[in-house]
Ligand SMILES: CC(=O)N[C@H]1[C@@H](OP(=O)(O)OP(=O)(O)OC[C@H]2O[C@@H](n3ccc(=O)[nH]c3=O)[C@H](O)[C@@H]2O)O[C@H](CO)[C@H](O)[C@@H]1O
């Protein structure tokens with residue numbers, strides 16, 4: 038058993054075969070010029086590191102030029118998943134068009150669209166090295182199920198098409214648009230986004246699942262941050278483990294007749310409490326259009342559009 042685990046470790050980190058190692062070894066291209074970093078001056082209005090020493094990404098904490106240089110040299114590939122089931126297909130055009138303008142511009146990007154309406158997927162002109170694949174999925178008469186089943190479909194997508202082929206994956210809500218850069222600064226092993234609705238609240242107020250009978254349970258004195266179900270990602274191996282775990286816990290809960298308060302978002306929050314994200318993205322990476330901008334938000338990169346739930350959800 039011990040030997041097997043060792044082999045798995047080596048196969049994950051051997052640099053010639055698996056790109057995972059690149060996350061640990063950052064090579065700056067020759068001739069790179071960027072502003073001198075300071076060790077005493079920087080953002081002081083926000084916290085940019087977690088208690089487990091993962092970076093929290095805010096505007097003003099990174100050099101986009103440097104990061105693009107490092108990761109372009111590695112020729113990384115990034116997958117993204119987006120689900121547009123039922124009437125949510127109406128959000129897809131803006132999502133894809135704005136992703137072309139802001140999401141990993143200059144990198145190899147492959148967006149997987151999951152929908153029950155493949156004929157209604159809009160034609161969006163994609164740049165060089167960027168493509169969209171449409172995959173049919175069944176509809177459902179419960180939005181909770183559509184949202185939660187994403188974990189199962191992400192798990193399968195990684196197993197069937199991405200593992201050992203693609204470096205990173207991000208899983209995103211479709212009812213949103215990009216407004217600013219979302220790029221290499223967001224890369225990491227396991228990446229989570231702080232939910233814009235609760236980031237100044239006491240942890241006891243977070244909308245975690247509070248029933249101890251659920252596998253998504255988080256006790257009132259526990260929890261670091263409240264993370265979004267609408268955006269998460271990282272290395273495909275890490276996201277595979279996350280999706281597989283959340284799917285199993287969601288399904289096992291269902292067998293016991295319990296559905297967590299915020300479906301897969303609750304399970305994701307439980308997962309991130311135990312498995313600390315190696316990079317945390319600030320609420321710049323998933324804002325909500327109805328929320329007034331806060332002073333610490335210098336740029337909104339991705340934001341949920343205002344929608345009429347009653348008009349677009351199946352239940
Ligand atoms: C910003 C954010 O973190 N949003 C999360 C939040 O509410 P939201 O209100 O943002 O959930 P939502 O209605 O956007 O549903 C989540 C996603 O599921 C897909 N979808 C949903 C319904 C439908 O009929 N068709 C369809 O395609 C679509 O990709 C949508 O973006 O809580 C949900 C859990 O319940 C999810 O965790 C969402 O990701």
Ligand SMILES: [Mn+2]
Nearest residue numbers: 210212267341
């Ligand atoms: Mn949403």
